[in-house]
Amino acid sequence: MRNKWLRLGRQPHDLQGHWAERVFQWGIEVHIIDGYPDGSYQPDKPVGEAEFLKMFYRSNGAVLKVYGNDDWTRGSYGLARMWNHPVNSSDYQQRFAPVTRRHAAEIIASAHGVHYMGNDAILYLLGRQLINGKTVATLEGFAGDDLLTRAEAVQWIRSMKLKGALELPMLRPKAPSDPRLIPALPNEPVEDVEDFVLNPVSIEELSLIDGRKSLKYPYGSSRQVIEERFGTSEGQDFFQSEMYKEGVSVHFNEEGRMNSWKWKWEWDQTEEPTAFVMNSGLMLGEGTLSDVLKIYGTAGFKGYSGFMSGSADYIYELVDGQLLPRPSTDEIVDFDQAYVISFSVDSQTLKVRYVLVAPYDFAFHPENYIGD
Incomplete structure (x- = not known):
């Protein structure tokens, strides 16, 4: 995890070895949580209402x-007032007072479009798991x-996202x-x-x-073989990928x-299931975030991560014929043998709407592939 801190440009002394170290790294990477001027993150400090609102709203794209x-x-x-959330907006000093787990539950329940207070808010969140x-x-x-501590707050947010609460x-x-x-x-339990x-x-x-047709096109397949299935390219996209029918490039x-290669859901396509599937069995267009x-x-x-989407990026390195997962780029030995599989899901249905399979350089440095 030390390399991850170096990549993030931080070395917080109060997070190393803490149970929430990895979730803080995630929170920092996706710009949910900030540190303090002295470089600390104080994970065990009770979180104030203003701090909690800032984390929670940022995590929902605000x-x-x-x-x-x-x-x-x-x-x-300002957003809390507009959304009718139960906050202490009238008393400025109360904005910095520590919040109880119950009060945080009331705010979270409110963002889900319901009006429950006290224990009802807790029961709502527990019942929704x-x-x-x-x-x-x-x-x-x-x-x-x-x-509620700062560490618990970030962990709650992460847990809700994993369970599909992407856009509230x-x-x-x-x-x-x-x-x-x-x-x-x-x-x-x-x-x-x-x-x-x-x-x-x-x-x-x-x-x-x-x-649907039980056809597999391995990585490295020729253009001729690809176009026997998809026909002639309909043109190139911004990154010089050939665009074919059925959302495939x-x-x-x-x-x-x-x-x-990449596939994206065509918003005007019919209800007929897509033909494409990952080797793991994940059906594109039908598989979900949970899958x-x-x-x-x-x-x-x-x-x-933006309009109508939640993202997941997986990095692998080809070693002795096997794709080995890499938690971060810091662990890649040979970038020429690194690959990325990225997914985006619809924030409401949680179904896969986009997948990219590409070499690391193409996925993270697409500017190198922009046409003249």
């Missing part, structure tokens, strides 16, 4: 206005009166929601998906596969061999 150096809280509280209790998933186990309604209704609509608590893990895949995962090297995380692991998951 752009917080900056009003000079006088008050960094104004942007968050979005966050767990401090010990068990019950009111008592949730420990609503305890203060945000607006809380004025009238209280019906408590009878709160989901029942799970009968069995809910296990969180194991986080920051990567699963190995076969080199065949780089193949373009037409599951292929980039060929100088020898005319496929060295990158991606189970097959490839959670370490590549970034979260909400």
